[in-house]
Amino acid sequence: MRQDLGGIWEAVRGVEPGSPESVPLWENVTLPHCVNAVDGVHPDLNYYQGPSWYRTRLKVSNPYENGRTLLHFEGAGQKTSVFVYTTEVKTHVGGYDEWTADITEAVEAFKKTDICRELFNGEVPVSIRTDNSRDLEMIPSDLSDFNIYGGLYRYVNLVYAPALSIEKVFAFAEVDKTGKNARLQVKARFYNPDQVSSAEAEVKLLDQMGRIVRKERLKVNIEGGSLSLTDWRLKNPLIWSTDRPVLYTVEVSIHSSNGEYKHAEKVGFRHFEFIEKGPFMLNGKRLLLKGTHRHEDHAGVAAAMTEDMIRTEMKMMKDMGVNFIRLGHYQQSRIALDLCDSLGILVWEEIPWCRGGLGGDVYKEQARRMLTNMIEQHYNHPSIIIWGLGNENDWPGDFSQFDKEKIRAFMKELNDFSHKLDNSRKTAIRRCDFCSDIVDVYSPSIWAGWYRGVYTEYKKVSEAEFKKYKHFLHVEWGGDSHARRHSENPDNALMKVQAAGEADERAGDASLYGGSTRVSKDGDWSESYICNLVDWHLKEQETMPWLTGTAQWPFKDFSTPVRPDNPVPYMNQKGVVERDFTKKEVFYVYQSYWTDKPMAHIYGHSWPVRWGEAGEDKMIKVYSNCDEAELFLNGKSQGVKKRNSQDFPAAGLRWNLKFIAGENHVRVVARKGKVTVEDSIRFQYQTAKWSAPARMTLTKIEDKDGIQTFEAKIVDENNVPCLDARNWVRFSLAGDGELIEHQGTSWGSSFLQMYNGRAIIRVKSTKGGYVVVAKSEGIPTVSINL
Known part of the structure; x- marks a missing residue:
């Protein structure tokens, strides 16, 4: 019996309270809960590392008579101690693996105390200390x-088990290769x-x-704690693949004088x-591994x-065409692995020796x-094909x-183990060339x-690089893009x-300063450039x-303490989607190469204003x-183009057109067999040239479901929008609203490029009034009063 807590x-x-019950300043939370929910991307503070209770x-x-009461942790960071009232029951080191604390004796001892009856009405106080x-x-x-x-950033469960139960099924x-002859050892x-x-x-398949494929019942002697139960040969099973991930269930039950316990995998x-x-x-x-992280x-x-x-994220990956994922850089939630099994995504999972x-x-x-x-x-997951032993172990410090x-x-030693x-x-x-000969598969x-x-x-x-190694697999490639930033000349x-x-x-x-010329430092970080880079790679x-496959880095933007100067501070912005699942344009580049379901996407859905000369081909x-x-x-039709994946860019589906000044409407109708799909965008075309940034405007552009969206824009002295401006802007608020900030996104950061x-920020409003302020160095500060 299992109960989610x-x-x-x-x-x-x-x-560090003397007693976990003695501190008055507690806040109510629900699990899972991370103590760094927002401070990991705070532009002005280091994220918290220390004890939490x-x-x-x-x-x-x-x-169960004589049963065991367990707390099962799916992951907690990074050192964890469990207390029943003031009695320490167990300590665990490691933030990413699962573990269990048996609280049976501590609970029974506490229930016999006067404190339990008089102060806790028979309930059992449990305190947990985590420390990162x-x-x-x-x-x-x-x-x-x-x-x-x-x-406690993964789920915690209360488990009741009989005196004899199953800890793990392998x-x-x-x-x-033929798919005809199978074996199942349990x-x-x-x-x-x-x-x-x-x-x-009893073992069932x-x-x-x-439906029962096979079953066997046997008497067992429980001595060493582990036992081989079955070794079956099977004919013509349904095969698990990335296109058709067929799963069977192994059900093991144990019967003793203490009761029955079932476990399924x-x-x-x-x-x-x-x-x-x-x-x-x-x-x-042959399967080309089309991967992400x-x-x-x-x-x-x-x-x-x-x-x-987690389910939303994994399904988005599959919708993009992913059939392989490297879980970086630590053991991840059982939920993610279960989804890889059921969706058909092969896995490289690794320990955090990084x-x-x-x-x-x-x-x-x-x-x-x-x-x-x-x-x-994670032994039983058919999705897993690689155990990773390390990452960038050539990095000292x-x-x-x-x-x-x-x-x-x-x-x-780890490889042999x-x-x-x-x-x-x-x-x-x-990336540890001096260890590349040790492991089975290497990625430079x-x-x-x-x-x-x-x-x-x-x-x-x-x-x-492929010629150097017995088994080559390319993981980690791509580049950063500041969501909503676009370029008319991305390869400049x-x-x-x-x-x-x-x-x-x-x-x-990775630094934005010094060293050799490189796109990561000297490029524009536009979505336009990354789309070209990815398009070429694919x-x-x-x-x-000869290629085994690749995995771009990573699927989603994520927080990092080593990148404070990025356009969204403390964010690694190499994701295909933003930190809140908002798709960047490059998502559709992958989809156009990796998926079969008909799709079409015009580049520029988040590009409201394009620019150039009047009559210029764009x-x-x-x-x-x-x-x-x-x-x-x-x-007006601009003609039909045939897709050819080797015709870069956009596989030949590109048109050089002359826009009109003002609003333009673009629509595409694409055909695959008898299926037709469409997409359309609208944008302004600006022919007016701008000079140096001089002023800033701040406007409310949306009011929906109690959330107001504000946009700050940089203009020159003639009020012409400066469409290449990368000024840093800081938003603040006074009054009864709440600034939605510290999200690590292009719309939810109070300080960003x-x-x-332009830049947008959102506000959660209340019944009272408030003032939103936008500041940028060298530009007069602006505000809007609501």
Whole structure:
């Protein structure tokens, strides 16, 4: 029996109470909850790293005689201690794996006290301390390009179990290349603190309709805690694939004098192979891995993503055409893995040994423990094909000594240990060349057109790297884009950058200051440029038959402490969508290459004003997977274009047109077989030239459902909008409204760079009045009074 404890809790951070019950300044929260829900993107403060406390009262009523009462944590950051009243029950180190605290004895002892009866009316007070303080002997390193969050940011469950229960089921499902001959091995580990010696077990295999495929009942002797139950041979199972992710259910039940306990796991029969010096094969056929990355991070909640949020995110990935994901850079929620299984997304999951170097014995033991937990807890997922052992382990900084040989020795230990725990999956690391020969699959650093070189070098550089390694897989590529910023000349930065013949990211390349000329520093960070970069990469991947696949970095913008100077401070803006799921234009570039369902998208839905000379030819691009498309400008057909993926940009679906001054309406009708899809946009075309920024305007542009949206614009001395202005703007509010800020988005940040001379902010209003203020250095401050 399992109960989600997501109801009302109380939380406080930054204190160490003598007793968890003695602090008066608690706030009501619901779980999951992250103590860094908003401060991770606060433009003026470092995000909080320290202790936090949570408390609640539980009505404990275990239905099993001699049963066990457990608290199950799906993840909590980063060191966690559990108390029943003032009795410490368990401490756990590690922010990303699952773990359990048995509170049975502590609960029973507390129930016998007068305090329980007189002060708590029979309820049991539970307090939990979390701590995300910096600790060099913990992974991940604080040098990592993501926040080390604190709090109960994944679900917590109250579990009742009989004296003998099942702790873990290991279900190994495999099938040969033909798909005809399958094997299912089932093992179980039991939770048996009372040392029950004998029981009866039943194993069932159910198909996707819930019908029994096979079952077996057997008597078992419970001694070592783990036991092999079945080893079945099966004929012609339905195969799990990325297009048709068929899942079976393995159900194990244990019967003893203490009661019955059931445990179910999903499994899938599939066969995969990385061909040496060749492509990736799934079920005997080549599959190009079309991948992305994921951090557990979201606007307004940080790591505390709800199940609905996670489901929305994973479905958006699948809708974009993703069939592969690298979970960066830590074990992630069981919810995400379950969705990868059911949606058909292959997975590289890794432990958070990320940057900084190598610590001592405590550090190493945590890495071993996290590797063990990750593999054991996610062993049954058919989606997982790779266990990641590290990321950017060539990056020093945490320790006075950076010894490559010691790092190699520990990487080899982890590699051997991973194969011992699970020899059915591959191991991999990204960006640590001096360890590339240790793991099964290696991903070097390739950032063509962003941190090094130009994007047209991508294929040449990738092929050169491919030849160095037995199994090559390219994860992490792309570039940052400031959502809503667009450019009439997006590739201008490439004129400043020399073709380098190499594309690796090096120390300091992520900085916006100093060093060599590079697009990441000297480009415009427009959505327009990133669309071209991605477009080029994807059209090249279609002509690389040896390629296993790639994973762009990342799917969604996320918070990071090491990028304070980005256009949205403390945000890594390389996402395909913003931190709140708002799609950027580049989402549709991927969709046009990776999906079959007919779609068409005109570039520029978030580009309200274009500019140029009167009568000048301007390009309209349509991203579509359809065979052909017809474009209309202001109601007049501009002709039909045929799609050709090798005709860059936009696979040939581009038109050079002359806009009229003022409003223009563009519509596309695309056809794929007998299916027709349409898209349209409206925008203003500005021919007036602007001079230096002189003034700012502030206008309310929307009022909907109690939320008002305000837009600040930069204009010159003649009130002509400065459409290339990137001024920093700071919004503030006085009065009865509430500024919606610290979201890490282009619309929910009170301090950010403008996009095309404008920026928006939203306000949650009350019945009273308020004043919104916009400030920009060197420009007169403006306000609006409502």
